[in-house]
């Protein structure tokens with residue numbers, strides 16, 4: 119229940135982020151009991167590299183405090199969509215924070231937007247969407263994989279977010295988003311292998327005053343098909359972008375300096391001795407990792423104009439978007 | 443429907459080709475695009491997103507009115523008969539365009555429609571028909587770009603504003619690119635019901651308006667926007683035209699002045715709750731006089747009035763001149779809040795900025811859910827001063843176009859024992875041209891800035 123708004127104290131049943139180091143971040147549930155693999159009710163113990171954590175002990179602790187483990191310590195944080203993305207159980211490929219941030223801004227979401235998402239997948243992006251549209255908006259999220267739909271809905275309930283999200287089991291490419299969503303959406307987001315098949319349904323779902331669309335695709339062929347479908351259906355401001363984030367490690371480095379001055383003078387033993395003292399220069403630098411993801415996916419964006427502007431199909435935007 | 447209708451007083455984004463400009467529409471107002479002066483009165487009553495054609499005013503050269511259009515003349519309607527398979531026969535000797543520049547300008551002054559001009563250009567271009575279809579298209583675009591006569595009117599959104607400012611001059615937003623902005627909002631965990639503290643010394647109001655946009659209408663979220671000068675920049679904030687109730691939840695204060703109020707006026711304001719009513723009932727006499735006596739200009743943090751306009755740095759380019767000029771005029775009138783009667787019935791004028799300071803101090807007293815620093819100055823002293831107001835477990839987010847100040851901050855935070863998850867990052871962002879058989883990254887790219895973020899602990 120710890121995803122809805124800001125909280126100070128850990129309550130029973132909260133999902134809690136356990137931070138050990140920047141590379142060791144986990145999510146645990148502040149439940150006294152849990153089910154063992156055999157289905158028996160057992161004490162909820164979470165094993166970390168620094169020893170065991172009795173999850174019951176978390177209840178009543180303040181977020182942002184240190185907690186002791188049997189062989190060390192860690193810190194507890196309230197989950198945000200970003201921390202959840204880092205720790206969630208992967209059931210599919212997921213959308214990471216740099217893309218998710220851009221998607222939310224590009225879809226122009228505000229706390230009263232209606233947004234449609236497909237597929238739900240592991241619910242990584244859904245959490246970011248829900249934060250953006252609460253409390254007056256709603257997320258309708260679709261997946262054709264029944265178990266993912268169920269897991270996602272249980273998760274949203276456990277996170278205290280059910281009020282703002284409806285999870286539906288449906289193949290959106292063949293069945294669309296349902297007539298009950300005709301002309302209700304401010305924005306549509308697609309993360310599907312064949313997004314161009316869902317775009318015509320998106321057109322129906324978007325409000326008469328128009329709206330935004332974003333499709334995330336790893337492959338350029340998908341992008342090409344999506345772009346031509348978007349153009350055919352009258353979308354404007356069609357744009358494809360890619361965002362990659364690099365995280366730096368800030369370091370102080372000491373570099374030895376070779377003293378080459380004495381090469382110009384005749385060899386003199388005593389002077390040479392003096393020059394053996396090493397000179398060192400300290401510099402501060404930001405070092406990128408030796409490898410990092412070089413590609414996640416392309417974000418293809420577009421605007422469906424309002425009904426009164428749709429007659430201008432062949433619009434100046436489309437023909438000029440790529441000039442700038 | 444109503445809010446989709448263009449009215450006087452609205453801020454519009456005027457779009458011509460790839461070019462956009464922010465404009466406030468007033469009766470008898472005009473907008474200057476390049477050399478063209480366009481009268482805008484005709485678009486009032488029309489809807490956003492409509493497209494208008496520029497019609498030259500009889501007897502004038504570059505003065506236009508606007509007329510709604512339902513159909514566009516585009517390159518597709520131009521007659522392109524032949525195209526060469528490749529460009530082996532094209533010799534560019536600088537003479538391939540037979541119309542001179544002057545002749546083209548003359549055509550233009552005769553108010554020939556842009557597709558007519560382009561057609562004439564084609565007819566007079568010796569090489570056009572031997573160009574490949576690909577380069578023909580490029581040529582047409584190049585020409586059309588210059589002669590395009592349509593403008594579209596858009597309602598400002600954070601996305602459009604971020605793009606508009608960045609395209610005009612990244613310095614207008616201290617170098618914040620749209621992806622930077624998106625990440626600042628996420629790392630700061632901006633949402634509808636938190637209390638947030640922003641220090642922003644010059645993003646044309648972009649960060650303020652983006653945060654307020656994410657806080658949303660009819661919610662409980664509040665933002666303290668601290669800035670260093672007499673006035674804050676708020677072009678983007680005004681452009682968003684938030685409803686009054688939402689505008690009121692954004693508290694603009696001068697950084698020095700609000701901190702002085704917090705530390706020096708101490709207990710005086712603390713008793714009141716956040717509602718203005720209660721504050722007004724306080725024995726505000728001494729309190730307000732104390733602050734009033736300080737004649738420092740920094741106390742004159744006048745930018746919170748919903749009617750006041752933004753003021754821009756001198757280095758801002760001329761594109762927003764109209765808005766800027768207007769702001770300067772308005773900001774000269776020092777605005778005071780409504781007179782409040784105190785218990786004894788005497789009327790005490792409490793300056794607007796002082797009420798805002800007090801409002802902000804109440805929030806600071808309770809601490810905030812994230813702190814965002816987007817500073818021209820070195821962020822270190824600002825961050826040090828603001829951190830005591832950050833709740834435990836919440837995030838600090840600092841943006842800078844260069845990484846060195848953030849490196850300093852990184853070490854500072856690492857050395858404090860109450861910070862974890864300190865990250866320094868920057869983005870690579872690339873746009874793609876996607877066209878059949880012609881998909882490639884766009885030939886120009888740019889570089890975003892650096893973001894430092896971290897979580898504060900209770901130690």
Ligand SMILES: C[S@@+](CC[C@H](N)C(=O)[O-])C[C@H]1O[C@@H](n2cnc3c(N)ncnc32)[C@H](O)[C@@H]1O
Nearest residue numbers: 212213237239240241242243261262263289290
């Ligand atoms: C990559 S995952 C989405 C991940 C999600 N964006 C996240 O951040 O967790 C793609 C999902 O789309 C679903 N899917 C694929 N085709 C679909 C269709 N035609 N209709 C509905 N869902 C579909 C898959 O079952 C899968 O769960």
